Each structure stands twice: as structure tokens, then as C-alpha cells.
Amino acid sequence: MSGPLLRAPPLWVTSALYYGAWFLCVGLAALGRPWLAAASHAAFGLWVVACAPHPRAHLRRALRWAAAGYLLDSALVALGLLRFPPHAAALAPSPLWMVSLWFTFGALLSGPLRALLRRPALAAALGAAGGPLSYLGGARTGAMEVLWATPWAALALGGVWAGVLWAAAARARREEGGA
Numbered sequence: 001m002s003g004p005l006l007r008a009p010p011l012w013v014t015s016a017l018y019y020g021a022w023f024l025c026v027g028l029a030a031l032g033r034p035w036l037a038a039a040s041h042a043a044f045g046l047w048v049v050a051c052a053p054h055p056r057a058h059l060r061r062a063l064r065w066a067a068a069g070y071l072l073d074s075a076l077v078a079l080g081l082l083r084f085p086p087h088a089a090a091l092a093p094s095p096l097w098m099v100s101l102w103f104t105f106g107a108l109l110s111g112p113l114r115a116l117l118r119r120p121a122l123a124a125a126l127g128a129a130g131g132p133l134s135y136l137g138g139a140r141t142g143a144m145e146v147l148w149a150t151p152w153a154a155l156a157l158g159g160v161w162a163g164v165l166w167a168a169a170a171r172a173r174r175e176e177g178g179a
Contacts, residue, residue: 008051014112017044021104022134029097029143032087037097037143045104052111065106066099072160073098081156082135083145097143109168118176120169124162131161 008014021044028037045062052058073094076082084095109117116123132154139146146153 003053005050005055006047008112011112014048014108018104018108022101025097025101026138026141026143029095029138030141032085034087034095034097038095038100041097041100041104045100045107048104048107048111052107058107058110061110062103062107065109066103069102069105070094070099072164073102076157076160081146081148081153083147085142085144114172117165117169117172120166120173123165123169127161127163127165128158131164132157
């Protein structure tokens with residue numbers, strides 16, 4: 001595949017669709033429908049991949065994000081920060097619907113949001129704010145539990161996400177020959 005399979009919409013449309021897909025995924029997970037949650041969000045991620053200029057390379061990057069996210073969330077479970085309901089345990093300790101969120105996030109960072117990775121400090125700041133909001137928002141729906149007190153959980157998750165996006169920006173710069 002040398003070009004996009006589908007035409008990409010403007011970034012604001014993709015962003016709005018992402019948030020809608022996120023709420024749908026987390027809501028379905030909270031309702032005890034983890035497979036449907038994973039399928040809905042993975043379908044959105046595949047659409048993002050299909051709109052990419054180089055879909056195969058884009059797919060590989062999104063799959064790497066999914067694997068890294070699985071490992072990161074599994075570590076957060078092992079550290080006692082997160083817990084998922086028993087019905088979500090298809091890929092215990094981190095459920096498949098969480099992996100689908102990571103897949104789509106990776107697809108967005110590999111494509112429509114790639115420019116963000118050219119600004120490591122901004123990427124880290126957005127990760128420090130957005131990461132905790134995502135997890136705490138998921139916990140508010142009942143899709144997961146955050147087991148630490150909210151301020152400590154927010155600090156820990158903010159630090160993790162700032163580091164993840166800072167590292168992603170560093171890798172992107174190396175891939176583009178900029179560092």
C-alpha cells in the first residue's frame with residue numbers, strides 16, 4: 001500500500017470522532033461489554049490507519065503503541081494503581097478494550113497528531129494533563145478502578161504520561177533524523 005486507502009478528514013473532525021469513540025468504548029466497557037468496546041474503538045483506529053499516507057507503516061506503529069500500552073497498563077495494575085472488573089479480563093491484567101484505546105492513540109500519534117511529537121515539552125505537558133483525565137474519567141464511568149487517592153493517582157499517571165509522550169517525541173525525532 002503506497003497511499004491512503006481513504007481520504008482523511010480535517011483534524012478537528014478526526015479529534016471529535018476520537019472523543020466520541022473514546023466515550024463509546026469506555027461506556028461499553030463500563031456496561032460490561034468489553035468485546036464490543038474493543039471492537040468499536042479498534043474499528044476507529046483502523047479507519048485512522050486507512051487514512052494514513054503509508055497505511056502499512058502506520059499500522060505497525062499503532063500495533064507497537066498497543067503492545068507498549070498493554071505493558072504499561074499491566075504495570076499499573078501490578079503496582080496496585082488500577083484494577084479492572086473481572087468481566088474485562090480477556091488479556092488480564094489489562095483488558096482488550098484498553099489495548100484498543102492504545103492502538104487508536106498510537107494511530108493518531110503516528111498520523112494526524114504526529115506534529116505534536118515535534119514539540120517534546122508540549123507533548124509531555126499534554127500527557128501530564130490528559131493521561132490522568134482519561135484514567136480518572138474511565139474510573140468515573142465504572143470501567144475501571146483507580147485504587148490510589150485521586151491526587152496521588154493523578155500525579156503518578158501524569159508523570160507516566162508525560163514520560164511516555166516525551167519518549168515518543170524523542171523517538172519521532174530520531175526517526176526523522178532531527179536529533
